[in-house]
Amino acid sequence: MLELSALETGYGETRVIHGLSLEAQAGRMLAILGRNGAGKTTTLKAVMGLLPVTSGDIRFDGHSIAKTKPYDIARLGVAYVPETRDIFPSLTVKENLTLAGRTAPANAEWTLDRVIDFFPRLGERLSNGGNQLSGGEQQMLAIGRALLMNPRLLILDEPTEGLAPIIVRQIHDKLAALKEAGLTMILVEQNFGFATSLADEVIIVGRGKSVWTGSSDAIRADSETQHKWLGV
Amino acid sequence: MSDWSYWAVQTLNGLQLSMLLFLLSVGLTVIFGLLHFVNLAHGALYALGAYIGISAATATGSYWAGFAAAPVVVALTGILLYLGLMKRMRRAGPMNQVLVTLGLIFVFVDIFRLVWGDIAIGTVEPALFTGRSELFGVVYPTYRLFIIGLGALVMAVLALVLSRTQLGAMIRAGVDNDQMAACLGVNVEKIFFLVFCVGCALAGLAGAVAAPVFSAHPDMGTEILISTLIVVVVGGMGSLRGAIAGSFLVGFAQTFGTVLLPHVASLLIYALLALVLVFRPTGLFPARA
Ligand SMILES: Nc1ncnc2c1ncn2[C@@H]1O[C@H](COP(=O)(O)OP(=O)(O)O)[C@@H](O)[C@H]1O
Numbered sequence: 181m182l183e184l185s186a187l188e189t190g191y192g193e194t195r196v197i198h199g200l201s202l203e204a205q206a207g208r209m210l211a212i213l214g215r216n217g218a219g220k221t222t223t224l225k226a227v228m229g230l231l232p233v234t235s236g237d238i239r240f241d242g243h244s245i246a247k248t249k250p251y252d253i254a255r256l257g258v259a260y261v262p263e264t265r266d267i268f269p270s271l272t273v274k275e276n277l278t279l280a281g282r283t284a285p286a287n288a289e290w291t292l293d294r295v296i297d298f299f300p301r302l303g304e305r306l307s308n309g310g311n312q313l314s315g316g317e318q319q320m321l322a323i324g325r326a327l328l329m330n331p332r333l334l335i336l337d338e339p340t341e342g343l344a345p346i347i348v349r350q351i352h353d354k355l356a357a358l359k360e361a362g363l364t365m366i367l368v369e370q371n372f373g374f375a376t377s378l379a380d381e382v383i384i385v386g387r388g389k390s391v392w393t394g395s396s397d398a399i400r401a402d403s404e405t406q407h408k409w410l411g412v
Numbered sequence: 413m414s415d416w417s418y419w420a421v422q423t424l425n426g427l428q429l430s431m432l433l434f435l436l437s438v439g440l441t442v443i444f445g446l447l448h449f450v451n452l453a454h455g456a457l458y459a460l461g462a463y464i465g466i467s468a469a470t471a472t473g474s475y476w477a478g479f480a481a482a483p484v485v486v487a488l489t490g491i492l493l494y495l496g497l498m499k500r501m502r503r504a505g506p507m508n509q510v511l512v513t514l515g516l517i518f519v520f521v522d523i524f525r526l527v528w529g530d531i532a533i534g535t536v537e538p539a540l541f542t543g544r545s546e547l548f549g550v551v552y553p554t555y556r557l558f559i560i561g562l563g564a565l566v567m568a569v570l571a572l573v574l575s576r577t578q579l580g581a582m583i584r585a586g587v588d589n590d591q592m593a594a595c596l597g598v599n600v601e602k603i604f605f606l607v608f609c610v611g612c613a614l615a616g617l618a619g620a621v622a623a624p625v626f627s628a629h630p631d632m633g634t635e636i637l638i639s640t641l642i643v644v645v646v647g648g649m650g651s652l653r654g655a656i657a658g659s660f661l662v663g664f665a666q667t668f669g670t671v672l673l674p675h676v677a678s679l680l681i682y683a684l685l686a687l688v689l690v691f692r693p694t695g696l697f698p699a700r701a
């Protein structure tokens with residue numbers, strides 16, 4: 181569904197990704213692992229059109245989106261949960277959600293009610309400001325907001341970062357439910373156990389390149405690779 | 413005139429100036445806040461509005477023709493400027509934007525001289541609002557009450573649209589974080605352009621409304637630009653609340669400064685600016701906390 185081939189991107193003159201290739205298949209979850217600073221977030225930003233693709237290509241459903249603007253990429257059905265969550269502080273929780281859902285057709289799978297069913301916690305907070313939420317609530321809102329886009333591909337950047345273990349378990353169960361329902365996902369994680377218990381495929385990124393690909397089971401059994409590239 | 417009614421009249425004068433400053437600064441502040449664009453030519457658009465208002469009123473014999481034509485013509489001029497110049501300079505940095513829009517001021521002033529001459533030209537008030545009215549025992553020009561009412565109406569409409577509508581939520585999201593808004597399928601560019609047009613139209617409207625009171629002259633835009641910039645900085649860039657608060661502060665400081673401290677009145681708004689910058693460097697109500 182999403183294919184990166186020999187991607188090069190970075191910030192201004194600084195090139196961060198040097199020829200990264202990967203593929204996310206429909207109906208499956210791909211985990212992108214790697215040490216801090218390896219280039220995971222940078223890769224996701226390039227996919228969303230937030231960073232320029234200096235070389236290589238990004239294809240979604242076979243069509244290049246390397247030069248497509250973020251707004252059009254979102255319209256194609258790619259939803260993004262950024263590492264910084266990026267809840268709009270000037271909007272209420274409800275406005276944060278309805279903003280994402282405003283173009284959804286009447287028979288859309290994800291509606292405001294369904295997202296509130298999925299994350300009941302958000303239902304209790306609808307009229308709160310976006311800046312009045314705990315870290316866990318912010319993460320639920322960021323995911324709920326992405327779901328209201330009714331995406332075909334959901335991209336999550338470190339959804340468990342800085343969250344209490346009980347919230348991490350909740351997020352785990354929610355992502356497992358989404359996977360069960362057949363949603364295609366890309367998950368960037370530092371939490372090795374979390375990622376490999378959810379993902380089908382794993383790619384490890386080191387210094388802006390792909391250094392290992394395989395299944396979740398394979399990486400769990402490969403303690404040498406874990407040690408070398410993840411420091412687990 | 414009794415003491416009480418003297419101060420009441422000054423208060424109304426302060427309100428009237430605040431409303432004009434509001435109509436001007438609201439456009440300027442959202443263009444700063446949303447487009448990160450420093451548009452010093454915004455004052456010239458105000459002057460253009462005044463001239464268009466006068467010409468249209470003279471040609472048709474109706475004040476209201478000018479009232480309607482000024483925002484439309486000024487918005488169209490704004491669109492030309494945006495497409496021809498500003499769009500390309502979005503990422504050119506504030507220094508280049510300041511230089512280019514400063515140059516635009518000179519171009520506009522010369523155009524005003526060529527077309528409308530050096531001498532200030534006035535126009536008549538609408539028949540509906542001529543003369544004086546009595547309000548709580550205070551006698552005050554009716555037309556100026558109309559300016560106050562119009563400013564309050566625009567303020568209320570903008571506040572409602574911004575806080576209660578989907579469009580308002582999209583604008584606030586764009587100011588908070590334009591990249592994330594785009595990732596949620598908001599066409600940020602289109603919304604920014606719409607906001608820019610509305611800002612220009614309001615500057616034109618302010619000019620048309622001010623013309624019968626102050627009459628139009630080539631430098632009127634440059635003169636009000638300073639006060640408007642102070643409103644924007646004092647209020648905090650990009651926020652409606654900031655534009656409202658800043659307009660009232662500057663409008664009243666100017667009006668009462670002239671009355672109470674005539675010798676230092678012209679310095680008072682700079683003192684206000686310095687005071688706010690020392691204690692609240694980002695202004696009173698910045699859009700981005
Ligand atoms: N805004 C930026 N400007 C310049 N360099 C950056 C920026 N953000 C990240 N980098 C650099 O890019 C590299 C990859 O960062 P990132 O993609 O955030 O890593 P990861 O998400 O894998 O931890 C790092 O060396 C980092 O210092």
Ligand SMILES: [Mg+2]
Pocket residue numbers: 220221222263
């Ligand atoms: Mg990261």
